[in-house]
Amino acid sequence: MAGVTLSNIRKDYGALAAVDDVSLDILDGELLALLGPSGCGKTTTLRMIAGFVVPTAGTVKFGEREVTRVPVHKRNVGMVFQGYALFPHLTVAKNVEFGLKVRGWDKARIAARVTEMLRWVQLEALAERQPRALSGGQQQRVALARAMANHPDVLLLDEPFSALDAKLRTQMRTEIRELQRQAGITSVFVTHDQEEAMAIADRIGVMNHGKLEQLGSAEDLYKRPVSRFVAGFIGKCNFIEGRVTGPGQFETANAQVLRFSGEHAGGPAALCFRPEHATLAPSGAAGTSSTVRVTSVTYLGPVTEYEVVSEAGDKLLVAAPSSGNVASPRAGDKVSLTWRVEDAFVVD
């Protein structure tokens, strides 16, 4: 097994850069999620790792082996496709043995490996079924067994859970994650669902407009997003517009001075904090609070969300535990929105 290294890869379609100078080290045995909205370049990146798309510039390496221009069938990747792409004319067992057969394995070895793979995904009983006679979750397990049969260097998963209903999706992602860990295979999976990425990936690469915006663990991305896009895409986030005037010092549009933690070079920026890191109180300390008017209250069971608007006109959101607020504010109330300085950060 080996890791995957992307160095300055780029893919242009005419004047449009689908992937723009992305460098990425995927560690041996790691499960990395490429996350972003549709059209962000995550699928093109995955297809460059697979070999379906040749980069306009840059290199792709599996361990020490450069594969940038190696065609798909010589790369030794395993891929699980959106909708699984099982061969409709072949049984489950024949689907799994396909990659071994075209590589010329002998019969005894193929039979042993197919049995092993089907046992791994717990589908031995269904070996002779046609794919269309299987449920979505079973089809996905067949797709995984098929992709892993030939001991690939890298496992690639393209929106693997999008064809499943919500309940099965949660179950399958835990299952796939467990199988991936057992196999210890370097894996990349593409998704537009941030919750899914956070739930199972070791690290997440957030992509937008063809660029890799940030790479890190779910916690890194949530606590220290490097850009407004990442802050807004991973969970919900409040933005107060203004400018950084000194170390840890931020001035809002209406000249209120607020404090934040972390570094910033200075200039126009937005001070951010998460809705659940803010509270509503009768009054707050200068620098970590702002006077706001409550515009709406939404009871969501465990939490209640308050939409508020600051004196400078910033629309903000507060999520507070429902039971905690004895006398909870109501729409129209004028209150103080407060947060802790360590929860406040600044993005461009």
Place this chain on the structure above:
Amino acid sequence: MGGVSFGRVAFIALVIAIFTFVIAPLLTIIWASFFVDKILTFPPTGYTLSWYARAWDLEEFANGFLMSLKIGACATVASLAIGVPAALAIERYPFPGRETVRQFLLSPMYVPAIVAGAAVYIYFIEVEILTNFQLAATFTGLVIAHTLVALPWTLRLVCASLLSANVVSEEAARSLGANALQTFFYVTLPIIRPGMIAAAMFSFIASFSDLEKSLFLVGPGKTTLPIAIINYLEWNLDPTISAVATVQIVIIAAALIISDRFVKLGKAF
């Protein structure tokens, strides 16, 4: 709520009228092929199978029938040999000008067959003048012309089955280590096989029933069945012709039923 509405009755009546209009001539021909009377009379004075025997005894029908079968088979094979690779190229490899190529290969369908037949005849004569190689009134010439008749059907049906077959299956095969040829033979071909069978059936029907394209191209001893029928009709009108037509109807119906088992024809157009 009492009774059935007038609109519904009218609709059913219309459907019955249309079906009658389509099917009545066919049934009449089949029925008439069993009449005893040499001159068509209604009602017949009795029934016989002897017209079928007589049709087979007449050399022009027996030869025409065999010739049409042979030409149909050859044209079908030729149209698959050209149409399948063309359909693959058009649907799977987005090269510039592929729509032009598609329309070019479908164009025999747009040109009135009698005009195209005349054009093919003139072309064959020009070729003969230039190379001294005779195509008009030969078996080869007829197969070439019938391949033109069959090709648009093949292309359409194979393109339709390639469109409905998932491209991702082919990508899956590639990712599993299959090269282009293995992908084609192990994945693409099995998936489009029903479409190819339907294409073969339609090509055969198109060739077997073609009259206009062949009209200029037949020669002595090289006559297809539809032309043998026309020739016979010029001087005769007896149930022999009905017997011949019935055989033709049965063959074409069989081909249609076979192809419908493989491809729901409604999907192809």
